Amino acid sequence: MIRTAMIHEATADHLTSGEQEERQISRLLNGLSVMAALFLAGIGTKAWYAEHPVHAWVLWLFIVPVVFNMIWYAWKRDRAVQKAGLLITVGLLFAYLLASGGEGNTGPLWFYVFPPLLFYLTSLKGGTAILLFCYLLAVIVFQFPGLPLVTAEYSTDFKIRFFATLTFESIFCFVLEAGRLRARGRLLALAKTHERAARTDELTGLANRREMQNRLDTEFSRFKRAGHHFSVVLIDLDLFKRINDDHGHNAGDSVLRQFADLTHTVVRQSDLAARWGGEEFLLLLPDTSLLQALALAERLRAEVASTQFQYQGETLPVTISAGVCSISKAGSVTELLKQADIQLYNAKDAGRNRIAPRVRSQSTTEPTETRA
Numbered sequence: 344m345i346r347t348a349m350i351h352e353a354t355a356d357h358l359t360s361g362e363q364e365e366r367q368i369s370r371l372l373n374g375l376s377v378m379a380a381l382f383l384a385g386i387g388t389k390a391w392y393a394e395h396p397v398h399a400w401v402l403w404l405f406i407v408p409v410v411f412n413m414i415w416y417a418w419k420r421d422r423a424v425q426k427a428g429l430l431i432t433v434g435l436l437f438a439y440l441l442a443s444g445g446e447g448n449t450g451p452l453w454f455y456v457f458p459p460l461l462f463y464l465t466s467l468k469g470g471t472a473i474l475l476f477c478y479l480l481a482v483i484v485f486q487f488p489g490l491p492l493v494t495a496e497y498s499t500d501f502k503i504r505f506f507a508t509l510t511f512e513s514i515f516c517f518v519l520e521a522g523r524l525r526a527r528g529r530l531l532a533l534a535k536t537h538e539r540a541a542r543t544d545e546l547t548g549l550a551n552r553r554e555m556q557n558r559l560d561t562e563f564s565r566f567k568r569a570g571h572h573f574s575v576v577l578i579d580l581d582l583f584k585r586i587n588d589d590h591g592h593n594a595g596d597s598v599l600r601q602f603a604d605l606t607h608t609v610v611r612q613s614d615l616a617a618r619w620g621g622e623e624f625l626l627l628l629p630d631t632s633l634l635q636a637l638a639l640a641e642r643l644r645a646e647v648a649s650t651q652f653q654y655q656g657e658t659l660p661v662t663i664s665a666g667v668c669s670i671s672k673a674g675s676v677t678e679l680l681k682q683a684d685i686q687l688y689n690a691k692d693a694g695r696n697r698i699a700p701r702v703r704s705q706s707t708t709e710p711t712e713t714r715a
């Protein structure tokens with residue numbers, strides 16, 4: 344009838360998917376920063392040998408903020424600063440390449456790197472706003488080549504092609520990123536549903552055995568670390584087989600659901616009620632002594648005994664028996680469950696519809712156990 348649970352190690356991954364994605368972005372940014380520094384060093388050297396020393400020095404100088412940003416991130420681990428630092432550096436570099444034309448007026452071509460990076464690192468709205476600002480910058484540089492710091496002049500053909508291709512690329516990146524975010528949202532919702540299902544008993548909506556085992560482990564760690572006591576109540580529906588036999592399996596299922604609903608009204612928010620097996624339930628009561636747990640179990644027993652369980656117009660006879668144990672009476676979770684199991688057996692053996700162990704309340708001489 345009753346089996347004591349074996350407790351398995353919880354192997355849940357505590358990282359949220361959002362945190363994982365942020366870590367992934369940071370790793371990507373580190374890789375891109377290294378690549379950017381190498382490119383800047385290489386193209387700067389090429390410009391040096393091509394007799395463009397000013398251009399070479401400017402490119403080499405851009406290595407400083409890129410490397411500084413990496414060191415700052417390694418030190419502070421601030422992802423927002425890492426993102427902003429890289430975006431500002433890249434933005435300034437592109438502004439310089441646009442204004443100077445780079446080597447052979449090919450500088451603006453580097454701009455194509457920006458849209459995918461921008462949408463990936465910021466939001467769709469933020470990315471669009473920054474891109475529009477960059478467009479405005481390009482329009483000003485193209486239209487007013489006489490402005491201070493602007494040394495490049497571009498042909499009309501180049502300007503038209505540059506804007507046309509960049510617009511095309513930006514729209515494409517926007518659509519792709521919007522699709523990626525939509526798919527990501529759907530996946531997260533799906534993962535959440537699956538995660539909830541993995542922790543919940545389908546029939547009753549209570550926590551399932553696996554979830555209870557995890558919570559028992561957590562509560563036991565809390566007890567060992569900070570001495571927070573907790574108790575468990577192992578409940579079994581009396582002569583449940585008879586309900587199935589007399590009224591059918593669906594009636595049995597309905598009783599299990601009604602009992603679960605009733606349990607919800609008795610336990611506290613911080614307690615956990617789980618379906619432990621077929622017609623067995625386990626309550627985990629944090630910060631609860633044995634006496635308090637016995638009182639709660641008794642309240643639930645009395646509530647069940649006085650409730651009319653209905654199925655298709657018929658009233659079904661339902662009572663429960665329960666074994667209670669506190670962690671202070673057991674050295675481990677396995678022992679705790681074993682003791683609760685023994686007490687449940689005692690309650691059944693003593694005639695059902697009762698709670699065990701029998702103890703006398705500290706404040707009154709009334710026994711906490713109620714007989715059928």
Ligand SMILES: Nc1nc2c(ncn2[C@@H]2O[C@H](COP(=O)(O)OP(=O)(O)OP(=O)(O)O)[C@@H](O)[C@H]2O)c(=O)[nH]1
Pocket residue numbers: 344546579580581582583584585587591592593594595596599620621622691695
């Ligand atoms: N309807 C229904 N029945 C279930 C479910 N899980 C287990 N059972 C039934 O619960 C019954 C448990 O019967 P027993 O273990 O013999 O115990 P009992 O009849 O409750 O008698 P005591 O525990 O000794 O009071 C079995 O008939 C199982 O088939 C379920 O999900 N739905």
